Amino acid sequence: MIAILTSGVALGVHVPGLLLASRLGERGAKVVVEVIERLLPDDRLRMVEASRSLFHRDFRVARAGQRLAADPAQAIDDAALVALHRRWRQLGVQRVVVFSGFWLGALGRLSALGLRVPEVTICQVDSVESPSFQRAAPSPVGTQVFRLASSASSDLPCTIPVTRRPPVRWPERGGRLLVHGGGWGMGTYRQRAADLSAAGHALDLVVHELDEAASAPAGTRAYLMDPSWHPWHDDGYPPLGHLAPGQDPRTVKFRRGTAHHSSFDLAREAIAMVSKPGGGTLLDSLWSATPLVLLEPSGQHEEHNARLWCDLGFGIRFEQWQDAGFVAEYLRPLHEALLTAGTGPARPLDMVEALCARKGSSCMR
Structure with a gap:
């Protein structure tokens, strides 16, 4: 045991x-x-x-x-x-x-x-x-x-x-960005979601409070983490529910994966995750071969995470991608580097x- x-x-x-x-x-x-x-x-x-x-x-x-x-x-x-x-x-x-x-x-x-x-x-x-x-x-x-x-x-x-399924091929991804603030929903991700939406990107946004979904940018798919759940309540993965436009957040039906967390399924389909660089997010990035667009870290350990992901060619700072015009194809080499790292002989x-x-x-x- x-x-x-x-x-x-x-x-x-x-x-x-x-x-x-x-x-x-x-x-x-x-x-x-x-x-x-x-x-x-x-x-x-x-x-x-x-x-x-x-x-x-x-x-x-x-x-x-x-x-x-x-x-x-x-x-x-x-x-x-x-x-x-x-x-x-x-x-x-x-x-x-x-x-x-x-x-x-x-x-x-x-x-x-x-x-x-x-x-x-x-x-x-x-x-x-x-x-x-x-x-x-x-x-x-x-x-x-x-x-x-x-x-x-x-x-x-x-x-x-995270899964034994191979990553989704780049041409088969829907072009959406997954934007989140880690397990507790911390950081500048909601402000950056607004910037990315204004630049024309379709978003999946994870929110943590009932009132936050209403302020999501137009055209964004909102996913609500059950605000009443805490990890010490049970041994299951975090409950996540899709919040349809105009839906009362109190009526969301929460679901959770049995083999891995539900948000990972969103990461597999995305062309990038926009998030602060927590350790769990790095793991999601590797196994989904989804690049990270790195937001402000919450501490020195996350800053080291960000530097490592950039050095390995797996991630890019938000400001750098912004300077490149938020062009989606700019992220493709990062995806390919992650694919090689996760499936190659040096995995x-x-x-x-x-x-x-x-x-x-x-x-x-």
């Missing part, structure tokens, strides 16, 4: 964790997903939910809050950790895969309580350490680390398959294959 340890404060690490769980499950592994916020006291969890709404509405506050974020593991009481460890023993958890550095503090506290911690594997989704790992407790000795992207070596050492190591190839792996148990 493998436990996938994520955090709900960043869908850019939570969704890759869900993807790894799905891919391992397809290989016959027994997997459980743990979201650290589920262990928090109710008052602290309400603060997290309030922060999500505030960060969505004010990007400046989000960027400042990221630098000052406290480790939630410190707010977890010992009884919750003991109950978690008891459940892991009952399930037979032999390995944990850490997607959020906040979990390292919780694992360290388990050790301090005299409780045995399963073998630890870390998955770094971003190209440098994200804020949760920068503030993390030390990793246990012998910890295995997988990196999905690396600024230090300017490459993609490892990956998690990244499949993390699922690596975990399942380990001696004594629980993938086959």
